[in-house]
Amino acid sequence: MNSVASRPCGRRATLAAVMCLTVVACGGLPDLGPVDLLITGGRVMDPDSGLDAVLNVAVRDGVIVALTEDTPEAHEVVDAGGLVVAPGFIDLHAHGQDPESSRYQARDGVTTAMELEIGVYPVGPWYAAREGRALIHFGASVSHQGARREAFGVMVAETSGAGTLLLGRGGASDAYLYEAASEDELHRLIRLMERELDQGGLGFGFGISYTPGARHLELWRLFATAADRQVPVFIHLRSAGAFRAGGAIAPFQEVVANAAATGASVHIVHMNSSAGEAAPSVLELIRGAQAHGVDVTTEAYPYTASASRIESALFDGWANRTDAAYQELQWVETGARLTEETFRTYREQGGWVIMHGRVEETNEWVVSQPDVIAASDGIPFSDGRAHPRGAGTFARILGHYVRDRGVLSLMDGLRKMTLLPARRLETVAPQMAAKGRVQVGADADLTLFDPDRVIDRATYDAPDRFSEGILHVLVAGTFVVRDEALVDGVTPGQAIRAPTP
Ligand SMILES: [Zn+2]
Known part of the structure; x- marks a missing residue:
């Protein structure tokens, strides 16, 4: 079999490349016709099927139409010899939802970046402001904090210039952060959050330690609402200090219990910073819950410092x-x-x-766990300097932890930043089923990097440095990075959102 062709496999039916690879044995590509782009000679790696082979990738209309040893006619050919051709990286946790931050992320191989932790509010205008203007794909959850603000009678959520929700001012001055919701306020809150789901929000986003007034009952009721609406919950956990004898594990237990009792899906953000030294116990708790049917996932960024x-x-x-x-x-x-x-x-x-x-030994251990999703938690570059994680998370995992430290295989490293985050969102955003894979029928969101050279350059003292060794990045078939430079004037980024009624 010298090719894996597109035609017999329709877009919907063929997302599992394994199906194509095993079911379709094509002698050639008789009716492929000229394609838009042919990426030749790259090491194609698909974490879903396990495909790891030198193949040509044919792209037409923003979709992968063939993985083949043949060289079909193409309007444009890119030589990927010596490069890995991977699915574009998907970042579930990116606060920098502005053009400047997107440029750093694109140079780090990211093709989809979403604000799911804190979320946005209201959802409709946030999407509208980015439609047709984005370098990479974007999306957001419904912000609990934003909705809580309105439920408490403050109408407009505070945002930065780039439209990212701020975290509110502490010091016990704001009732909506510190006070328990009355029964009326809780009803209003639930109604507002449901209303925003109808605008396409990708589930509920909680930064619950930023709204210490939210009681356990409130969180549990909102988990029940999420379960009822079949949307995931993304959460920055309650502070460990809120549990008298808990330690770092207690906040994890709260949300795992809520998920088990309501049936909600929960994604716990940055377990590295929330768990600290308790990371091994916390991961044991999460895996135990998974083994008993609770839909819980988690993520980490590869740095020992956090930011807020x-x-x-x-x-x-x-x-x-x-x-x-x-x-x-x-x-x-x-x-x-x-x-x-x-x-x-x-x-x-x-x-x-x-x-x-935080301690590097624990950090490395967390990063090396294949089931902990890679997510940057990048903060906006639109205000100037930021944390290096917004520029270097993905190249750092591939260059430092996979290649130099050898604590994770390349395929496992890629799975954490492509397939796993795509799957996390598939139930709420069906379009994610065509992302995170290099397969016939999948979106041509592709990251081409040199495995010998890929590395982060951003540091705490110089966070504004692009990653290196990521040569080409395609978003829906359009180059946003080419020959290791940003492409000017392109806006192929699309909205990732839940189907609206
Ligand atoms: Zn957080």
Whole structure:
């Protein structure tokens, strides 16, 4: 068999390449005709079927139409010799939903980036503002915090210039962050969140430690609503300090229990920062729940420092810490480490801060787990400097952890950033079934990189550096990165959204 052709397999029926590979034995490509693009001689890796072979990839109308040893006629040919041809990377957790951040992500191999943790509110205008203007595919969940704000009588959610929801100002000044919802407010909240699902929101997004007033009952009821509507829940867990004798594992137990009791699907964001040293126990808990039929997944970014808004409720308990504790905080705008005095000044002013202090050994262990999805948690570059994870997450996993450290196979590394995030969203966004795969009938979202050279360059002190070794990136068949440079003036990014009634 010298080719795996497209025609006998319709787009819907053939997403499993394995089906095509085994069922369709074609001697040639008789009616393929000229294709738009032929990518020749690359090492095609598809984590779904396990395909790992040097093949030519034919693309027409933004869709992969053949994986073949033949060379069908094409309007354009790109030599991918020595390169891996992988599905475009899918980032479930990207706060930088602005053109600047998308450029860093595209250079890191990302073809789809979504704001699912905190979410957006309201959903309709957020999608409308990006339609036809985006470099890469985009999408968002319904923000619990945004809806809670309205349910408490504040009509407009606070957003940054680029439209990303802010995390609210801590210090017990805002009722919608700190107060328990009354029965009326809870009803209103549920109604508002359901209304936004009807606008195409990809499930519910919770940053529950930023809204400490949300009680366990509220979260459980919203899980029940999500289950009822068959949409996933994405959640930054409650702070461990909210559980008297819990430790890091307790917040995980809360959401696993809610998922088990309601039938909701739950995706726990950045387990690396939420679990810390308890990561092995936490993953055992998650895997145990999965084994008993609970739909729970998790993700991590490959860095030992996190980042957040200094004015948010996350820093409410930070008065009178030790000098060493303030030293672990780094002000994003200047790169300077904080003191008690600068902490107070910046908390008043508001802005992004990096929190150092986690252990690399645990970080590496988490990254090496094949079932922990890779997601950046990148913060916006639209305001200037940011955390390096928004620019380097994916190249760092492939270059540092897969190649240099050898803690993860290349196929497992790719699966974490392509197939697994696509599958997480397939029930709410059927279009994701055509992403995260290099298969006939799949979308031509492709990332071509040099496995010997791929590496992140962004650092805490110089976060604004593009990754290296990612040569070509295609979004729906259009080059957004070519010969390791951004392509100007292209906006092939499409909305990833739930079907609207
Ligand atoms: Zn978070």
